[in-house]
Amino acid sequence: MKVEQIAIFLENRSGRLAEITGILAGKGINIRAMSLADTSDFGILRLIVNDTESARKVLKEKGFTVGTTNVVVAEVQDKPGGLANVLQIIKNAGLNIEYMYAFTQKSGETGLIIFRFEKVDAAIDVLVKAGVRLLSGEEVYAI
Amino acid sequence: MIYNEEYETLPREALEALQLKRLQAQIERIYARVPYYRAKMDEAGVAPGDIRTLADIRKLPFTTKEDLRKNYPFGLFTVPLERVVRVHASSGTTGQPTVVGYTKRDIGIWAELMARCLTAAGATQQDIIHNAYGYGLFTGGLGAHYGAENLGATVVPVSGGNTKRQIMLMRDFRSTVLLCTPSYALNLAEAMVDMGIDPREMALKVGVFGAEPWSENMREEIEKQLGIKAIDIYGLSEIIGPGVAIECVEEQRGLHIMEDHFLPEIVHPETFEPLPLGDKGELVFTTLTKEAFPLIRYRTKDFSRLITAPCSCARTFYRMEKVTGRSDDMLIIRGVNVFPSQIEHVLISIEGVEPHYQIIIEREGSLDTMEVQVEVSDSIFSDEVKTLEGLTKKIQNEIKDLLGVSCKVKLVEPKSIQRSEGKAKRVIDKRKI
Numbered sequence: 001m002k003v004e005q006i007a008i009f010l011e012n013r014s015g016r017l018a019e020i021t022g023i024l025a026g027k028g029i030n031i032r033a034m035s036l037a038d039t040s041d042f043g044i045l046r047l048i049v050n051d052t053e054s055a056r057k058v059l060k061e062k063g064f065t066v067g068t069t070n071v072v073v074a075e076v077q078d079k080p081g082g083l084a085n086v087l088q089i090i091k092n093a094g095l096n097i098e099y100m101y102a103f104t105q106k107s108g109e110t111g112l113i114i115f116r117f118e119k120v121d122a123a124i125d126v127l128v129k130a131g132v133r134l135l136s137g138e139e140v141y142a143i
Numbered sequence: 144m145i146y147n148e149e150y151e152t153l154p155r156e157a158l159e160a161l162q163l164k165r166l167q168a169q170i171e172r173i174y175a176r177v178p179y180y181r182a183k184m185d186e187a188g189v190a191p192g193d194i195r196t197l198a199d200i201r202k203l204p205f206t207t208k209e210d211l212r213k214n215y216p217f218g219l220f221t222v223p224l225e226r227v228v229r230v231h232a233s234s235g236t237t238g239q240p241t242v243v244g245y246t247k248r249d250i251g252i253w254a255e256l257m258a259r260c261l262t263a264a265g266a267t268q269q270d271i272i273h274n275a276y277g278y279g280l281f282t283g284g285l286g287a288h289y290g291a292e293n294l295g296a297t298v299v300p301v302s303g304g305n306t307k308r309q310i311m312l313m314r315d316f317r318s319t320v321l322l323c324t325p326s327y328a329l330n331l332a333e334a335m336v337d338m339g340i341d342p343r344e345m346a347l348k349v350g351v352f353g354a355e356p357w358s359e360n361m362r363e364e365i366e367k368q369l370g371i372k373a374i375d376i377y378g379l380s381e382i383i384g385p386g387v388a389i390e391c392v393e394e395q396r397g398l399h400i401m402e403d404h405f406l407p408e409i410v411h412p413e414t415f416e417p418l419p420l421g422d423k424g425e426l427v428f429t430t431l432t433k434e435a436f437p438l439i440r441y442r443t444k445d446f447s448r449l450i451t452a453p454c455s456c457a458r459t460f461y462r463m464e465k466v467t468g469r470s471d472d473m474l475i476i477r478g479v480n481v482f483p484s485q486i487e488h489v490l491i492s493i494e495g496v497e498p499h500y501q502i503i504i505e506r507e508g509s510l511d512t513m514e515v516q517v518e519v520s521d522s523i524f525s526d527e528v529k530t531l532e533g534l535t536k537k538i539q540n541e542i543k544d545l546l547g548v549s550c551k552v553k554l555v556e557p558k559s560i561q562r563s564e565g566k567a568k569r570v571i572d573k574r575k576i
């Protein structure tokens with residue numbers, strides 16, 4: 001139930017994001033989800049793409065610093081309280097979230113929350129036991 | 144006012160004759176007494192007798208800081224230690240400090256040169272001189288102190304630090320002359336305002352500032368904030384300390400070099416070929432009268448040019464333009480010597496950090512800032528901001544621990560720092576001096 005995410009180091013310079021998306025587009029790689037963490041000096045772009053390995057490879061070839069990490073993708077009801085419910089479960093289990101971001105699906109009925117946990121395996125355990133539906137890598141990449 | 148009218152206004156011809164006579168005697172003495180110099184001169188195929196004109200100085204080999212280090216601590220002294228009455232030393236943050244020595248006569252000459260400088264700045268024996276240069280191994284404090292006493296002024300040997308008390312003393316004593324680094328002068332002005340004291344209500348009329356490069360803008364700022372004349376003084380411990388050259392209060396344009404004691408040259412910073420008078424290059428000095436620690440063609444690594452035009456103050460000594468930069472990589476950040484190699488040392492000691500870095504020096508207001516740019520390699524990269532920020536903090540702390548200077552660490556993308564093709568360009572100095 002782990003989903004691979006790539007992270008790319010970015011200096012705060014204009015045009016860098018366009019460059020990365022351009023490189024991925026050139027390879028026919030589709031971005032499923034993304035978030036950008038930024039500080040005054042640098043940014044970290046996190047992406048879930050339909051072909052992690054190719055994306056990692058082409059970005060490295062172009063000289064970017066790329067890392068791969070495992071995240072957990074949980075489905076929540078796209079209605080008030082949907083996210084609150086999942087966060088309550090995480091809180092009750094005493095799990096730490098390093099960061100999270102969200103996107104909605106085409107159907108509009110459920111939203112997907114991407115969690116980066118300090119302890120991935122423990123988190124998966126807790127969420128599955130609580131009945132939260134987690135998406136597999138294949139499912140996410142194929143969205 | 145001129146302190147030593149006879150020497151400071153010598154006609155060029157007489158001055159050059161005096162320089163040659165002193166140079167010849169100096170070279171002869173050094174050759175006879177210091178094996179290291181003798182070997183260097185022999186290797187260059189030059190004997191004391193070959194120095195027949197001032198231009199013949201070009202036949203002599205240069206002396207560098209490296210020569211001084213090799214002969215640490217007393218190897219280049221030309222007199223036995225019992226004749227040395229004082230030593231000073233550089234901070235020596237990398238390896239050995241450089242040690243300089245003075246005989247009683249050297250100290251006397253130095254005190255005269257500093258008195259000349261203070262006079263050129265407009266000080267007289269009526270003045271109360273607040274000396275905030277550091278006392279100790281650094282030549283600034285004691286050098287200025289002896290000069291002020293020689294002048295007959297009242298010296299307040301306050302040294303560095305404890306700014307509030309300094310201001311209180313300056314106000315209560317009605318001090319008229321301030322001696323310190325230019326950046327400290329601005330700090331004093333700021334602190335006065337913070338204490339609710341109008342700097343212009345102090346009795347100060349002039350400041351003699353040196354020991355770090357400073358711009359014309361900074362001069363304007365100091366003059367405006369403190370309501371004084373700001374005079375630039377130049378010196379380096381190897382040559383004697385403060386008092387090698389001074390601006391006159393009449394012109395404040397170029398620093399008169401005490402040419403009866405020091406022979407200046409300007410050489411190309413890479414080929415070391417002598418440059419035509421007036422061209423800009425590396426400043427080189429030969430001491431003409433030093434007894435304990437004379438130097439032949441010492442490469443200062445400071446950039447300047449010589450101004451030969453007559454000056455309205457009547458001094459005949461050539462002037463050197465305000466120092467605008469240094470020819471090697473040693474950085475002076477807020478008065479602390481920093482070598483890029485020290486930064487490298489810190490970076491490499493942190494696991495995963497690549498030795499690709501660059502140091503950007505800028506000046507914000509009156510303070511130097513140092514930014515160390517480090518490339519983010521795969522091994523230190525993380526998808527979490529806090530990890531990367533922790534890393535920058537760690538590098539900052541270690542640099543601060545080693546050098547005593549705080550800096551900003553900026554993470555940059557791999558390969559974004561220009562790779563060297565031979566000598567790496569580690570430092571970008573954006574200070575507009």
